[in-house]
Amino acid sequence: MGAAFSAFFRKLFKKLEVRIVMVGLDESGKSSILSKIKGVNAVPVPTVGYNYDKVVIDKTTFCVWDVGGQEKIRGLWPHYYKGSKAMIFVVDSADHRRITCGHPETNCNQCAACELRKLLNSPDLAESTFLIFANKQDLPGALHVEQIHSALGLPNDPRRKIHIQPCSALTSEGLAAGFTWLSDNLPPGASE
Secondary structure: OHHHHHHHHHHHHOOEEEEEEEEEOOOOOHHHHHHHHOOOOOOOOOOOOEEEEEEEEOOEEEEEEEEOOOHHHHOOHHHHHOOOOEEEEEEEOOOHHHHOOOOOOOOOOOOHHHHHHHHHHOHHHOOOEEEEEEEOOOOOOOOOHHHHHHHHOOOOOOOOOEEEEEOOOOOOOOHHHHHHHHHHOOOOOOEO
């Protein structure tokens, strides 16, 4: 109760600036999400390295590090997320082949489930809030939230704040709702 009360007053009276890291496999739509939430209709180009931008939702300013998702870049993710209180993980809901490898005990480096599992098991992110954007919901055959939850093998741990937000970077649907959820569920001390 105290944390909810604290978050309510923090949001009501104080502008917050929060460092967010957004990761996911290549071509999941991370840069498109960042562009669209900023109101820019950019042509998606694969991110080599990172993009950085600020997103303001209500009284929260998100300083978003959008880090490339190519396999050779993923080894650099820990340099960006170390100390982050919130993470955004983007999944291509229509890419059934790369959502899961079907072997939860492995770290194949080829599927979203294995990469997300590494993040969830990282001691640096033990207290972090996780927003998972289930992107490309506008495409035929896109998996629904329940299917993505199952495919990713998400833990049912009430102590972890994890939310799957269906969205479309193409239409903007669900993007503001995801950032609003993140703003409402930041852990104490999340501001920079």
